Amino acid sequence: MGIITILCGLFLSTCTTTGKKKDLQKLEVVPWVDLNRYAGTWYEIARYPNRFQKDCYATSVTYTIQKDGTVEVINTCRSGSVNGKEKSIRGKAWSVDPQTQAKLKVQFFWPFRGDYWVIQLDENYQYAVVGHPKRTYLWILSRTPSLDEQTYAAILGRLQEQGYDTSKLLRTQHPEVR
Template identity: 55%
Template sequence: MQICSSHDGRIHAKNPRAAGCIAGISFIMIDNMNIIVSVFALLLLMVLTACTPPQKNIGVPPLQVVSAVDLQRYAGTWYEIAHYPNSFQRGCVATTANYAALLTGKIRVVNTCRKERLDGDIISAEGKAWVVDPKTNAKLKVSFFWPFSGDYWIIELGENYDYAVVGHPDRKYLWILSRTPFMDSARYADILSRLQKTHSYDTRKLVRTLQPD
């Protein structure tokens, strides 16, 4: 099964069953028999989300991002190592995200996963991202369905761009990413420690992502 998207960020599918969201971006689940209903539900969800006031973390300092991101070095494929559970990634394994610079100055985002199993159906979605904090390039917005977008904040980044941690200003989302499908236990433990002490994240909520050998 192949699911593909046009460069305008809209999702198109060949024999569509599902399209979704990875590494901070929402998946759109589309069933062959309920395309219209699914699109309506998506629009309703986005409207409700847009109208919901941001959550307040009383007593928690504002989330800090890294001091600088070289977007050329950040481009390429990232493997999801762990994430906060969310409805739009339910059932996803072997999750990856690919970023590529566009001539418009925006970033092409392609998120992919397998459904339920490592040999399951491929789920893919394409969108666009853009920088909202040019001083650091660490705060971005990502959209898979214009005009709706979500926050994508880079809060940890390896010196060699070999790992990254993406968060949300309200701390309701979290993703740990790596350039390889696996991360050694010492590095993972160090990241968890910084998430707890520096970023006030509850790392007990993290779920490890199954990746192929």
């Protein structure tokens, strides 16, 4: 089975949910996302486990703004190990909240769509945290394949304040940079 990475899980989450719901506050997004600055390549630093990224390593995503205002999404990872076969999937995203541009819909296969909410964003667009309104999915992204531990710890602290169980996060392995 081909890999369906990062955002594919988001669209299916609208179809099924499991477990009991906690009484959580509404998930807040960042005040504003400049999609032109957000465009480019991001590396996955950590994620909640999901069936769409099983056996996925060295995950990255590239966003490209299209002429019609949508965003082309290309998710890539390596299967089995950081040196495994590269697999990719292409989709599209679009803003559903023009006041913030922090709430997007993502679609890889018609007619399925999923929520992609930017819940943390570095002022210099060096890291971002993407969540789902039901807190069933979570990704920490960086412009580089690694993130310093102090920044990572600060992100985790804010995620806990937002009602996320950070003990469920899996750190993503990337090839060693030499």
